[in-house]
């Protein structure tokens with residue numbers, strides 16, 4: 233009798249063979265002006281995306297999340313005041329926070345606690361940062377519209393608490409595998425003060441309405457040196473200037489994931505996060521046909 237495969241009553245889930253990535257792999261963002269692929273290491277770094285409404289920040293954030301979600305060593309923590317920018321990933325996320333400043337603050341406090349615990353672990357092991365061999369999940373905290381939480385929602389003390397927590401996580405999180413990718417359509421000094429901006433190693437400026445806003449994202453003085461996101465055409469969403477810590481801005485065009493792409497990726501990402509993910513069916517589940 234040929235063996236047939238029966239669905240296990242209580243066995244691990246199985247998934248189709250598919251690509252799996254790591255948070256330690258470079259993240260594909262798009263192409264440069266020569267058409268060459270642009271991939272950036274995100275581990276130990278944070279990323280800031282700014283630009284006017286419609287510049288393509290959320291799309292680039294979703295592109296980065298596309299990589300992060302397909303990693304088997306990441307957990308997702310998503311904050312989105314609008315809900316619909318990151319909402320398609322929510323099944324794959326440990327936490328999805330909508331327009332709820334109190335919950336956003338609670339979530340950042342939990343991240344802060346994890347961060348402190350991981351530093352205690354590093355201290356014990358006489359190390360400075362986690363490595364792939366530690367087998368810890370990299371926690372990616374994606375925030376779409378920082379300003380919603382830091383300047384719009386709730387009351388002042390809560391907004392200030394949010395800003396303080398965010399600053400701490402952006403400053404201390406990266407060495408222990410807590411990475412922030414944040415977008416803002418309000419690149420102004422009150423939302424992104426230079427002291428906060430400089431904690432983001434990667435910064436993307438989509439089209440901005442003026443040179444000052446471009447400098448707020450990229451760093452002071454770049455517009456005067458000819459690098460301003462104000463020159464990006466209004467009909468070229470997803471294009472912008474990308475700068476790395478200590479580098480020079482360069483033009484990129486972000487890769488674009490349609491909603492259908494994101495839904496499919498998020499579905500797969502949710503699947504690989506289930507307990508027992510990626511397991512093959514054990515032979516004990518091969519039963520002889522009656």
Ligand SMILES: Nc1ncnc2c1ncn2[C@@H]1O[C@H](COP(=O)(O)OP(=O)(O)OP(=O)(O)O)[C@@H](O)[C@H]1O
Pocket residue numbers: 283284285286287288289290291292416417438469470471485486487488
């Ligand atoms: N890389 C891209 N390639 C092609 N089209 C893009 C790209 N990025 C964005 N777009 C188009 O531009 C539109 C606006 O993009 P997106 O929502 O990402 O902008 P945004 O800067 O986040 O705007 P907002 O601040 O209003 O949320 C998208 O709906 C899409 O049609």
